[in-house]
Amino acid sequence: xxxxxxxxxxxxxxxxxxxxxxxxxxxxxxxxxxxxxxxxxxxxxxxxxxxxxxxxxxxxxxxxxxxxxxxxxxxxxxxxxxxxxx
Amino acid sequence: xxxxxxxxxxxxxxxxxxxxxxxxxxxxxxxxxxxxxxxxxxxxxxxxxxxxxxxxxxxxxxxxxxxxxxxxxxxxxxxxxxxxxxxxxxxxxxxxxxxxxxxxxxxxxxxxxxxxxxxxxxxxxxxxxxxxxxxxxxxxxxxxxxxxxxxxxxxxxxxxxxxxxxxxxxxx
Numbered sequence: 001x002x003x004x005x006x007x008x009x010x011x012x013x014x015x016x017x018x019x020x021x022x023x024x025x026x027x028x029x030x031x032x033x034x035x036x037x038x039x040x041x042x043x044x045x046x047x048x049x050x051x052x053x054x055x056x057x058x059x060x061x062x063x064x065x066x067x068x069x070x071x072x073x074x075x076x077x078x079x080x081x082x083x084x085x086x
Numbered sequence: 087x088x089x090x091x092x093x094x095x096x097x098x099x100x101x102x103x104x105x106x107x108x109x110x111x112x113x114x115x116x117x118x119x120x121x122x123x124x125x126x127x128x129x130x131x132x133x134x135x136x137x138x139x140x141x142x143x144x145x146x147x148x149x150x151x152x153x154x155x156x157x158x159x160x161x162x163x164x165x166x167x168x169x170x171x172x173x174x175x176x177x178x179x180x181x182x183x184x185x186x187x188x189x190x191x192x193x194x195x196x197x198x199x200x201x202x203x204x205x206x207x208x209x210x211x212x213x214x215x216x217x218x219x220x221x222x223x224x225x226x227x228x229x230x231x232x233x234x235x236x237x238x239x240x241x242x243x244x245x246x247x248x249x250x251x252x253x254x255x256x257x258x
Binding site (some may be wrong): 004011054056 | 140
């Protein structure tokens with residue numbers, strides 16, 4: 001009966017809300033980048049929920065890093081494929 | 087508001103909380119309490135947020151995981167469950183914090199007569215357990231039913247006033 005902790009989506013929304021003032025102070029272009037990062041954190045929200053870590057922001061940051069690293073690996077593969085052609 | 091000095095043995099402290107404030111402010115003192123040893127919470131209004139407590143512990147410079155293991159939560163959703171939680175309190179359950187004790191007593195699905203009986207059981211139990219260790223009870227000020235009898239039976243009242251923050255000027 002009942003949950004011992006709030007759902008991870010609620011925790012995510014709370015963290016997102018706490019960044020509202022920070023986001024507001026950013027330039028428009030940077031705001032969009034921050035939104036992209038939050039979207040990438042949201043992609044792994046189920047894993048963050050499963051981790052049940054006491055500080056969910058850290059798992060959200062890790063999820064952002066994960067997506068960033070995936071992007072780097074994808075771009076590296078493209079660069080290497082160009083290098084191989086030459 | 088510093089609640090830690092108020093939590094002394096043999097005293098029943100009641101914190102009156104304005105509904106606009108919520109229970110988030112309580113997390114800093116709870117984090118300090120939990121560092122000292124086990125902490126027991128009976129959550130009568132579903133207000134306890136372990137993530138906020140973890141943040142408060144981290145803000146005080148400690149690892150939240152071992153400290154959170156010392157926090158024991160019982161959640162009650164009805165006045166019967168709340169009464170049962172209080173009746174099950176043992177001598178190891180101190181300090182004890184009861185969140186929003188009156189919330190479940192506002193339930194109109196339970197007859198007033200029954201609620202009155204249960205609340206009087208809760209009050210006498212609170213008086214009894216307060217002799218064994220510190221007890222803090224929080225009450226939202228919008229829950230007016232039974233509040234007078236609770237305040238008449240407590241030893242100390244702490245009031246958390248609502249101070250609306252000035253709206254910052256927006257430049258853009």
